[in-house]
Amino acid sequence: MNDRMLQVEGLTKQYRGQRRSEWIRAVSDVSFDIRRGEVISLVGESGCGKTTLGRCLVRGLKASEGRCMYYPEEGAPVDIVSAGHREFKRVRKDIQLIFQDPYSSLNPRMTVFDIISEPLRANFKLSRRELEERVASIAEKTGLNPSYLQRYPHAFSGGQRQRIGIARALVTNPKLVVCDEAVSALDVSIQAQIMNLLKDLQEQLQMTYLFISHDLSVVEHLSDRVAVMYLGRIVELAPKSELFTRPRHPYTEALLSAVPIPDPDGKRERILLDGEVPNPAAPPSGCSFHPRCSYRTERCALEQPKLREIAPGHLAACHYAEELMLRSTHEQVKENVTSEAG
Amino acid sequence: MVQTEAQQSGSLMRAASPLPGARKALEVRNLRVGFPTEEGMVQAVGGIDLEIERGRTLALVGESGCGKSVTGRALMALQPKHAEVSGEIWLTPGRQEAQLDRRLRASSENGSFNLLQFKPGGKEMRHVRGGLISMIFQEPMTALSPLHTIGDQIMENILLHRTKNRKEARSIALEMMERVGIGNAQRRLDQYPHEFSGGMRQRAMIAMALSCQPALLIADEPTTALDVTIQAQVLELMKQLQHELGMAILFITHDLGVVAETADEVAVMYLGRIVERAPVRELFRNPKHPYTKGLMRSIPRIGGVGGRLASIEGTVPLPLNRPPMCGFYERCSERIEGVCNRQDVPESDAGPGHKVRCFLYSEPEKKGDNPHE
């Protein structure tokens, strides 16, 4: 079938810790796939490895182990992890990254034109005119005034800068775009502008997004499928509506209940997790979430649960995924709101 | 209620006995903070009024650059030296006069004092800071000294304001640590900030801020740097401590979700002015100002309908040499040409406790009319 775009298998990224003998697994043994045309999100708290995973997929970082097969529309698939320089060059223009920080991701000493055209110059041999045409066209699509292209980034506001960053990522006509917290650093009103832009561009240019975020409401708004990460592993992966209404992993349940709801009447029972995310250099035995889990049993400390299919398309890594009756408090809120409105 | 509970507990952390009838902890009148630059005055805060009652939480909401943090700092007299501050900041500690510093007692009017009459670096202000008003910050790591143990830093404040006895100070610090949910407090008191995780550091900050039973706690984006699960813990903790100690909280944030969960009243700030203030439920159910409405529509909600978000076009202008006009004029979809950009917008009533600064809800002043006649 041709609807699979990227297949990640057993991807692991480890760093050497402060002590020479210590290895920190930022991403450990992650497997999932990305389908053509979808928006898949990676959510998790800081240090869960979502950014590292994203960087590995665009080869900003070299994964330590595993495979990551990219299936281009034409030609043979390429393993992003092991491909040689030449081979990877063939698909590099297809996979791009949008950064979180609209300030540090633009070189203050380059004009906007030079910033946006950089990926083009690195990947294609184009004449000056072709360059200008392509940059102007993407600038227009991302809502930048083409007459400002000779300016320097310092002349733009945060939202505008993020548009520049998006234009740079999209100028090569990529098929897969990794958005690494692309709207997290922006103010609420600007965030909405950029989210709308991303959504419009996806439809217009027929792209696939891997959306990395810690903000569940943003993720819920944009994605088709959601993967929840905890301590370097995917603990749950499901279609959005499934995940938000019927979570199968206790961590997802806690995460959902912790999100503040912008509604003073949306009172619900909150599941307060004990403690904080453990040190990835010394992960707990068994299920890495068990020290904070309220449903834990002895088995959880001994045996590491596998990510397995609980329902069609719904994967979870919990020994008791079928038995636990986990709630999504948000469903209740929604009912409250609709009943009140009606 | 609140105080009786605390008194019964008989602990060291008994809430200071309040003056009867003193409800308001803080009252701000026409506060202005300006930064002179070579191009002119940047009016970061352009005349705001605030009130917080004891035991209540006022959320000051706004986007970056709206002046909400400047306001918080001005209340503590922590503004940069060259800033120009005017207006009135009335603090009512709600304590018996005997519990106050001699200097403060001298300048009190019916148990309240105007903080702006004190020099920002003066002795009185030093008594107010940490003693009567405390502050917690977004990034606790920058607010804690890496060179001293957590215990020493909490005790420093206690020794400055409450007792001169080190032993007693330590026991208060210990109790405070337990109170904010730091387990194994005896040992952790002697640890350094880098040995604490982000959430624990914020707890330690809270312990430090509340160790002298302030009348007012200013929380400047206290959970923005934290993960959601930790944020939930810290918010819960703050609520519980407020219940126990009865202080007023000024909660500065940009996150409407956090506002809905913590605040009793909300003030929405835009370009240095408060454009709308109301009890929390009223504000979320019945927003009046176009900016508030825009904000409410532009946040993605879990369980929302999806589709496009309504966004506010444009960006926040700079409050530099601005003529008297509505700050939101340029971005407003309901602006009235020739009215909103011609004069300063007064505050008008829009329901019980609900005030809004918009000409959609008040008659513009006509030229030649004098409202005082």
Place this chain on the structure above:
Amino acid sequence: MAQLKLIQRWQGRHHRKTGQDGLNGKPGEELGNASHWRLMLRELKRHKLARISLIVLAALYTVALFGAFIAPQGLESYNSEYMNSPPTKVRFVDEQGKFHWQPFVYGLKSERDPETLRKRFVEDTAEKYKIKLFSRGESYSFLGLFRTDIHLFGVEEPGRIFLFGTDGMGRDLFSRVVLGSQVSLTVPLVGVSISFILGLLIGGISGYAGGRVDAVIQRFIDIVRSFPTLPLWMALAAAIPPGVGVVEMFFYITIIMAFIEWTGLARVVRSKFIALRGEDYVAAAKIAGVSDIKIIFVHLIPGFISYLVVAATLAIPGMIIGETAMSFLGLGIRSPATSWGVLMQEAQQIENVALYPWKLIPLLFVIMTVLAFNFLGDGLRDAADPHSHSHRPASVKGKEKRRWFKRKHNNQAA
């Protein structure tokens, strides 16, 4: 600190806003198109001390360039009649109180003090010599182009003019200060250029390669820096063969200075390299497929070159003092060739301070130059990051302002 960030945010905001078509986007509209160097220049122009320093330095270097023309005497000439003569007074008004448009000097008579029996000079009001512009004197080569004997100024024969007095051999001190500046002002420039290249190269390798290479280079720098400079100079100076010419001597001194100075610059380069390598825009370029070499030349070097210019400017005063110190110790330039250090060495006896204080004039020039370079470096440092502060608070004055800058700088460093 946090408040400063806040102000910077305000400033940044305004700056950013100027590029947009907002309502009040008028002031500084052109700034959006300004490159880094233009912003830096604009910022530097606002720095008063730096501006003054720049003028002072320009004047000093002009004097050094036309040294032989400006100095009334050459290096070799001396006059034993006029040993230790005080500075000649230039006059406009004569004995009778008559004003002359053309300045003149009186002749000098030497006589003995009847009490101390010391030789001293008194003005002989009977003799009057007018000061003339473009007078003829010793012949010299003008900028190495042609030989001429025209000097900027002089007096009619047999009159003498010693603006700064004379030394123990009757040489005109003004001429020697002017000619000495040629050595004292160029050694540091050449030295810094050499160390600039060394620092960029070695620091760059260290920062880019990282790992073991970095560690080895850093330890080597530690070793070089831990040498006490005085004995090192002496050792190196001792290695210079005796009897070398002035030009070679100059060359050797420069190399010695550069050998010590490059380490500081290499450190700056390395740390900036490492800091910039972690920037998101470098990661973006890498992900976009830009080659390493291109990243270095397009993103990394332009990113820190302004800081390096600052570091180099601030390194110059050290070199001036170094050259002066070497010459002072007798390790550098030797008479009759001269530099400010040589002049100060000649003035080092205590009797000079008491009896012939004008011999300390070269010291003033050293101080002035060092201060000027320091102020200029300060100005450059403040200007080096023009993106963060286009709007300086207006009412911040003096100490307050300095503190503000300092904190701002610390902020950037942090």
